[in-house]
Amino acid sequence: MNLLEFTAKGIYCPAADVYLDPWQPVKKALITHGHSDHARWGHEQYLCTTAAEPIIKHRLQLTDNIQSVAFGEKVMINGVQFSFHPAGHIPGSAQIRVELNGEVWVFSGDYKLQHDGLSEPFEPVKCHAFITESTFGLPVYAWQPQTDVFDEVNRWWRKSQEEGKVAVLAGYALGKSQRILKNVDASLGKIMVHGAIEAVTNIFREQGMVLPPTVRVLSEMKRADFEGALVICPPSAIGSPWLRKFEPFSLGIASGWMGLRGTRRRRGADRGFVLSDHADWRELNQAVSETGAEKVFVTHGYSEIFARWLTEHGLDAREVKTQYEGELSEMAEATAAEDKALET
Amino acid sequence: MKRFAQLFTELDQTTKTLDKIKALVSYFEVAATQDRIWTIAILSHRRPRRTVSAGYLGTWATERAGLPMWLFEESYSVVGDLAETISLVLPEPDERSDETLTFWINFIKSLEPLDIEEKKVKINWAWHRLGGVDRFVFNKLITGGFRVGVSQQLMVKALAKYAGVKENVIAHRLMGNWSPETTTYETLVLTEDTQDISRPYPFYLAYALEGTVEELGDPKEWQAERKWDGIRGQVIVRNGELFVWSRGEELVTDKYPEYAAFLELLPNGTALDGEILPFRDGLPLSFNHLQTRIGRKSITSKLLQEVPVAFVAYDVLEWDGVDVRSWPLTARREKLETLAAAKPHPVLQLSATINFSTWDQLREERTHSRKYRSEGIMLKRKDSIYRDGRRRGDWWKWKIDPFTIDAVMIYAMSGHGRRANLYTDYTFAVWSGDQLVPFTKAYSGLTDEEIREVDRWVKQNTTERFGPVRSVKPELVFEIAFEGIAKSTRHKSGIALRFPRIYRWRKDKVVSEANTLQDLQQLLNTHG
Numbered sequence: 061m062n063l064l065e066f067t068a069k070g071i072y073c074p075a076a077d078v079y080l081d082p083w084q085p086v087k088k089a090l091i092t093h094g095h096s097d098h099a100r101w102g103h104e105q106y107l108c109t110t111a112a113e114p115i116i117k118h119r120l121q122l123t124d125n126i127q128s129v130a131f132g133e134k135v136m137i138n139g140v141q142f143s144f145h146p147a148g149h150i151p152g153s154a155q156i157r158v159e160l161n162g163e164v165w166v167f168s169g170d171y172k173l174q175h176d177g178l179s180e181p182f183e184p185v186k187c188h189a190f191i192t193e194s195t196f197g198l199p200v201y202a203w204q205p206q207t208d209v210f211d212e213v214n215r216w217w218r219k220s221q222e223e224g225k226v227a228v229l230a231g232y233a234l235g236k237s238q239r240i241l242k243n244v245d246a247s248l249g250k251i252m253v254h255g256a257i258e259a260v261t262n263i264f265r266e267q268g269m270v271l272p273p274t275v276r277v278l279s280e281m282k283r284a285d286f287e288g289a290l291v292i293c294p295p296s297a298i299g300s301p302w303l304r305k306f307e308p309f310s311l312g313i314a315s316g317w318m319g320l321r322g323t324r325r326r327r328g329a330d331r332g333f334v335l336s337d338h339a340d341w342r343e344l345n346q347a348v349s350e351t352g353a354e355k356v357f358v359t360h361g362y363s364e365i366f367a368r369w370l371t372e373h374g375l376d377a378r379e380v381k382t383q384y385e386g387e388l389s390e391m392a393e394a395t396a397a398e399d400k401a402l403e404t
Numbered sequence: 405m406k407r408f409a410q411l412f413t414e415l416d417q418t419t420k421t422l423d424k425i426k427a428l429v430s431y432f433e434v435a436a437t438q439d440r441i442w443t444i445a446i447l448s449h450r451r452p453r454r455t456v457s458a459g460y461l462g463t464w465a466t467e468r469a470g471l472p473m474w475l476f477e478e479s480y481s482v483v484g485d486l487a488e489t490i491s492l493v494l495p496e497p498d499e500r501s502d503e504t505l506t507f508w509i510n511f512i513k514s515l516e517p518l519d520i521e522e523k524k525v526k527i528n529w530a531w532h533r534l535g536g537v538d539r540f541v542f543n544k545l546i547t548g549g550f551r552v553g554v555s556q557q558l559m560v561k562a563l564a565k566y567a568g569v570k571e572n573v574i575a576h577r578l579m580g581n582w583s584p585e586t587t588t589y590e591t592l593v594l595t596e597d598t599q600d601i602s603r604p605y606p607f608y609l610a611y612a613l614e615g616t617v618e619e620l621g622d623p624k625e626w627q628a629e630r631k632w633d634g635i636r637g638q639v640i641v642r643n644g645e646l647f648v649w650s651r652g653e654e655l656v657t658d659k660y661p662e663y664a665a666f667l668e669l670l671p672n673g674t675a676l677d678g679e680i681l682p683f684r685d686g687l688p689l690s691f692n693h694l695q696t697r698i699g700r701k702s703i704t705s706k707l708l709q710e711v712p713v714a715f716v717a718y719d720v721l722e723w724d725g726v727d728v729r730s731w732p733l734t735a736r737r738e739k740l741e742t743l744a745a746a747k748p749h750p751v752l753q754l755s756a757t758i759n760f761s762t763w764d765q766l767r768e769e770r771t772h773s774r775k776y777r778s779e780g781i782m783l784k785r786k787d788s789i790y791r792d793g794r795r796r797g798d799w800w801k802w803k804i805d806p807f808t809i810d811a812v813m814i815y816a817m818s819g820h821g822r823r824a825n826l827y828t829d830y831t832f833a834v835w836s837g838d839q840l841v842p843f844t845k846a847y848s849g850l851t852d853e854e855i856r857e858v859d860r861w862v863k864q865n866t867t868e869r870f871g872p873v874r875s876v877k878p879e880l881v882f883e884i885a886f887e888g889i890a891k892s893t894r895h896k897s898g899i900a901l902r903f904p905r906i907y908r909w910r911k912d913k914v915v916s917e918a919n920t921l922q923d924l925q926q927l928l929n930t931h932g
Contacts, residue, residue, distance in 0.1 A: 199471055200479045200492035299853075319492075321416065322484050322819075325553075326826070326852065330418055364869070365478050372472065383864070 063140075063158055063165045064191070066357070066380050071167060071191070073158060076140035079103075080156050080167050083383040090142060092169030093153035094119055094234055097385045107135070109144045111180070112152030114263045115234065131180065147171035148182030149337050150235030151264060157185050166351060167191040170384075172336065173343040174206060178242045178269070179235075182347070190353035193384070194361030195338040196316055197369075203316070203340045206243065209333055214245045216312060216331050217290050221249065226286045226306040230329070231314040233257045233294045235337050238264055238271060240292055240314060246272035252286065253277065254293035254302075281305070298327070316340075348375070360384040407435060408443065408505040409537040415552045424554060428562035438506040441589040444563065447554050448578060449653075451545060455515040456523050458486055458547050464524055465490040468531065481818065481872040487543030494531055494539065501533035508542055556606075557793040567593050575606040575792045579653065601642045604649040605675060605721045605729065606792035610782065610799035617763045617802065620783065627733060627786050628758040628766055630778035631801055632716055633691050633887070633902075634681035635698075639663065639715055640722070641670040650680070660713050661703060665751045670743070673725030676717045677790075683714035683753060688777045691902055692890040716753045717744065718782075721790055729790035736790070773804045774931055779887060780804045806885035807927060808907055809919045812840055813880045816862040817873045819847065827862040827874070828855055830906075832884055834897075836921040843897035843924060846884055849906030858909075881913040882906050889928050899924055 065072045070082025070089075078088040085102035092098050092108075094115040099108075106126040108116055113128040129135055131154065135142045144154035149170040158165045166187040173182050213229070220227035231237050237257045244251070251274050253261065258276040265271060277291060286306055295313065297303060303311075316336025317323040324332035338361075339347060348356055348370065356377040358367040363379040370377035414427035432440055445451070466476040471493060483489040503511075511530065515523050534542050544550050560578065564571040574593065580603035582592055620626060636651040646667050648657040657663070660680065670676070682689035682697070693711045700707065720740045721729050728736060737757075744754045758781070760766040770781050780803035788798035811832035819828035829847050833840035850858065858880070866874040888902030 198479050198482055199469065199475065200483055200489060202492070320483055321488055325416070328419060328852075330420075362478075362482075365475065369472075369475060385860070 063160055063163055063189070064167065066382070070382070073140060075160055076137040076142070076158075078107075078137055078142075080158075081169060081384070088137075090156055091116060092144075092147065092156060092167070093150055095150075095170065097383065098169060107142075109152050109154050111267070112154065114267060115152065115260065118259070118263055119234075145183045145185050146180035148173060148175070148179050151179045151238070151267075151269065153179060153235075155183075155185060157187065163188055165189045165191070166353075168193060168347070170195070170338060171347065172339045173347060174203060176206060176239050176243070176337070178239055179337075184347065184350035187351050187353050189355040189357065190348060190351045191357045191359060191380070192344065192348060192366075193338065194344065194358050194363045194366040196336065196340050197344055197358070197362035197366035199341045201316065201319055201336075201340045202342060203319075203334060203336060206335070209335050210243045210245075213240070213312070213314075213333055214248060216310070216333075217244070217248050220310045221288045223310070224287075224308065226289055226291055226309040227312065228291045228293060228303065228306055228309045229312040229314060229333075230293050230295045230298055231335070233260050236314055236335070237261065237292050237294075238269070239335070239337070241271045241274065244272075244290065248290070250275060250289040252289045252291045254291070254297060256294050257292055283307075298329070405501065405503055405505050405508055405534070405538050405541065407431065408439065409541050411443070412541055412552060413537055415554055419553065421558060424558055425562045425565065428554070428559065429566045432562070432566040436504060436506070437589050438584070439504055441584045441587075441592065442505055442509055444559065444578070444589075444592075445584050446545070446550055447552070447559050448556060449550070450583060451548050451550065452509050452513050453516070454546065454548065455512055456527060456546055460520065460523070461490060461527065461543065461546065462486060464527060465494055465531070468528065469493040469495060484819065485549075487547045487549075488540055490543050491536075491540040497532055497535040497539070499533050500535060501538070509545060512546055555793075560793075563593060569593065572606075572792055576603070579604050579606055580649075581655065601645065602640065602647040602649075602655065604638045604640060604647070604653070605677075605727075605790075607636060607638070607651050607677070608791045608799065609794040610801045611794060611796050613783070613800040613802045617766065617783075620763075620800070623761060623763055623766070625786055627737070627784045628760060628769075629718070629755045629782045629784070630758070630773065630776050631780045631782045631803065632679040632681055632688060632755065633777070633779045634679040634688070634694055634716070636677075637680040637715065638675060638677055638721070639666055639670070639717075640675045641666055642672055642674075642725075644672060648680075656680075659697065659700075659703065661708065662713055662751050663715065665749055666715075669747050669749055669752055671724070673722060674720070674743075675722035676715070676740070677719040677721055678715045678717040678755065681714055681716050681753075682711045683716070683750070684712055688716075690777065690888060690890050692888075692892075692900060712750075714751050714753045716755045718755045719790060732787040732789065733784055734786050770802065770804060806887055806903075806907070807889065807931070808883050808885045809834065809923060809927075810881055810910055810913060810917065811843070811884050812878045812915050812918045813858075813876060813882060814840055814842060814878055815873055815875050816858075826855060827859045830858075830882075832882065833878070834919050834921050834924060840878055841897050841921055843895065843899060843921070844884060844886070844901050844904045846882075846904045846906050849885075850909065854909055878915055881910040881915060881918055883908050883910050889924070889931055891928060897921060897924070899928055 061074055069084040069086055071080040078090055079086045080090050081092055081098040082089050083100055088105045089103040090107045093112055099116050101120050108128055110128040110130055117126055131144055131146055141159040143157045145157055147153040147155045147169055149172055155166050155168045164187040166185050170193050171182055175181050217227045231240055233256045238261055251272060253274045254277055310330045312331040312333055313327055313329045314333045314335040316338055318332030319334040354376055356370050356375050357380045359380050359382045367377040367379045411427060411431040415424055466473055480489045515526055560571055560575045564574045580600050638649040640647040646657055648663055650656050682693040697711055717740055720736050723739055744752055758769050773780050783800045783802055785798040811834050813830045814833045815831035816827040817829040819826055831842050831845050833842045862874060862876055865877045868875045884904055885907035886901040886904040890900050892900035
């Protein structure tokens with residue numbers, strides 16, 4: 061019996077009888093972060109970090125069946141020791157460390173190594189077995205420093221202002237939007253946000269996060285209200301009638317997928333900014349190597365390819381099928397709460 | 405190179421015509437003359453000859469990046485573009501070059517006589533000096549396929565604006581055989597050039613009819629012809645020489661030896677617009693027949709006998725050495741008919757006009773399209789001039805509805821270019837007993853939204869992977885549309901389709917409701 065097993069319902073710890081980020085309803089679920097492919101609806105009990113709790117509660121409309129612990133705090137369940145460690149993916153996101161009889165496994169959920177100025181920085185955790193994502197597990201994905209990307213965003217915003225266009229930037233509601241808010245040059249003008257983003261951002265503000273002021277886009281607003289503004293919206297708004305009120309506008313998309321020209325052109329945006337909350341090729345390799353793990357399980361992304369690469373480098377690596385979708389789901393994400401926000 | 409790379413980025417970053425024109429004009433304003441003409445050449449698909457094979461480039465880049473070859477191949481299949489894959493995997497350069505576009509083009513040309521080891525050294529030298537977009541553009545110059553969403557028409561507009569010359573004049577000057585090596589910007593764009601006797605006219609292309617045919621007004625003002633399914637072409641006789649151009653601006657004179665007869669049939673100073681079409685016993689043959697001619701390097705006499713090719717003439721563009729495109733269609737048609745009647749010959753067929761006095765009569769005629777092996781009807785306003793490029797208003801194509809069949813998706817492959825990294829190319833099957841027999845591939849037809857949905861489904865319902873291809877659970881049903889059907893010995897199903905594409909996703913159907921191979925054979929028997 062392995063410490064963690066891959067089952068039809070999700071990653072399972074038989075010794076503790078709990079699941080990590082399961083995709084089917086279970087009795088007890090440990091959740092790495094609030095994105096919809098990791099935090100799913102319908103479990104009896106939830107456990108996550110204190111930092112991630114408000115978001116998960118809000119998105120899944122939970123009341124009393126959720127508990128939380130601080131980063132690094134040890135929790136014993138049926139004799140198995142669990143602890144949450146920063147994953148650097150979005151604020152509050154964690155890797156889950158599992159230990160029994162001196163054997164340590166780490167499930168990384170989603171992660172990145174580059175500091176985004178907002179999320180608790182990724183913490184390498186030594187382990188025997190490491191479960192890693194591989195969303196951008198190909199050498200063609202190599203992120204530029206974040207400051208370069210935001211220089212580009214700022215230039216584009218200024219250019220849009222000069223051309224009399226509203227700068228509309230799509231990035232997913234949870235994580236990416238706040239990262240944009242935190243790092244963009246807020247002195248350039250007014251920042252306006254889609255309702256779905258305002259809801260999430262306010263939860264972070266209540267948690268004490270300092271972000272520049274934002275104005276929520278309301279249906280009764282006129283074009284003049286948006287003059288010179290940067291409007292942040294979720295990717296699901298692209299191509300929707302909601303965008304029309306900003307005409308003329310320039311559409312930007314912030315996503316790791318924008319690193320490929322084909323994706324950039326397919327999305328029909330004016331500008332693609334390569335900004336991801338997932339590790340690029342170099343970071344994935346660095347993370348795996350720093351865990352010291354001999355056994356590596358590769359989940360969502362280019363799992364087969366990354367596993368083969370690791371195997372050629374002497375690790376016992378294999379591909380694991382899960383229902384996590386990485387940045388794909390975040391591109392299309394819309395939870396019930398956000399759908400509601402879209403209506404108003 | 406930096407300025408050209410910037411132009412490339414600007415063109416790539418917008419889908420709006422006006423922005424593209426603006427980017428081109430401001431580039432033309434600052435670019436060195438030599439860079440300017442190379443840019444025009446590259447954007448009209450006249451890149452320098454390939455001096456290094458793509459295979460070598462991939463290998464050298466892989467070596468330089470310290471990757472195993474299989475990983476490069478996997479990356480390439482995700483990125484969908486060799487030049488881009490190479491520029492993404494290479495390490496950042498140590499220096500930055502500021503040489504011009506022309507410098508790098510000459511650099512690429514200078515590789516030609518070198519042996520492979522010398523080429524490798526030179527290419528590595530370039531990679532070591534070029535980063536980011538510059539490096540991508542450099543790789544693209546070698547591998548070709550520069551798609552930046554700049555149509556010939558768009559470039560003509562920009563150039564016309566920059567040079568202060570009328571658009572139709574520019575369009576004509578950019579046609580035909582020219583290269584930055586043999587001409588200058590001034591000669592090409594600014595002077596009335598009579599050097600190139602092969603120069604064709606820009607083709608006038610029609611849009612598909614929108615709305616009902618009644619909206620076109622009085623039927624008496626319109627001329628109707630069959631819409632032929634061959635290769636649009638232009639036949640030119642000047643100074644006792646024959647030139648045959650295809651719509652892709654390719655000189656194809658040698659491919660159709662039977663056209664030599666035109667030297668006898670047409671007086672000097674004649675240019676005809678028409679369709680290159682396999683034609684036997686007074687009827688066109690299917691496009692499949694033409695395909696047996698297109699690919700061949702040498703045309704055997706057996707092939708000439710089996711698939712004789714005629715030119716079905718639509719229009720006359722030059723008469724007696726004079727450009728007559730500004731004449732009304734009726735006047736041009738009269739000349740064309742006189743010409744065809746003067747020396748009848750099987751190679752020169754007149755695209756017959758259809759007699760009709762009401763739209764309902766024409767509608768009835770359209771239903772017989774398949775009998776004539778045509779794709780539908782072409783409508784041309786009788787007083788229309790011959791314009792350039794694709795235009796609305798005077799000419800319309802009124803195609804017949806396609807054949808359709810419900811099929812099951814069984815394989816998926818990721819696409820290229822704009823569709824790289826997404827499963828967009830599917831193989832479809834129909835039932836033969838309790839077996840699913842693959843019969844066609846189809847790419848286009850779904851919305852971006854649907855493509856993403858299918859892509860996600862494919863990733864979660866893969867049963868097997870071989871390289872870039874995944875076999876998937878037979879579960880999704882699609883309606884496949886196509887224009888024609890023919891027998892084929894190369895396909896397992898025994899049939900080949902013309903222009904297959906996805907018509908719609910039949911979410912309302914289950915796999916057992918898909919069509920059968922017999923249904924296809926039925927179609928083959930009636931229409932093949």
